[in-house]
Amino acid sequence: METKEYINNAIKTESRDFTAIGGRLQSVENQRLLHGGIGLATEAGEFLDALKKHVFYGKELDKVNLREEMGDIFWYCAIIADQLDVDFADVMERNITKLKARYGEKFSETKANTRDLDTERQILEN
DSSP: OOHHHHHHHHGSSSSHHEEEEHHHHHHHHHHHHHHHHHHHHHHHHHHHHHHHHHHHHHOOOHHHHHHHHHHHHHHHHHHHHHHHTTHHHHHHHHHHHHHHHTTTTTHHHHHHHHHSSSHHHHHHOO
């Protein structure tokens, strides 16, 4: 396949209702969630880049930097938590409850591959 053909076929699947997209971007809620989401991805990338440089390039592992990136991730999580009006403690508790429903007291590959998504969703919604 030629690159131009690929591009032409790929963009057929692009969401192009820019009026609707622009309208959704007018929402402060969506702006804050987008800011938080982009920030999470950015900081996670910086965390992974530092780890990559250690593992693949032999650079000394900079745990201070990793902690700093982790703090930045928490900062973006705080924006998201504020916008969603959720408390970190509640999110953490629901996460552990979901994981216990999935795995019991110990991870297993079988349980990871045979998840009960309805039960997990109920836990997260309650």
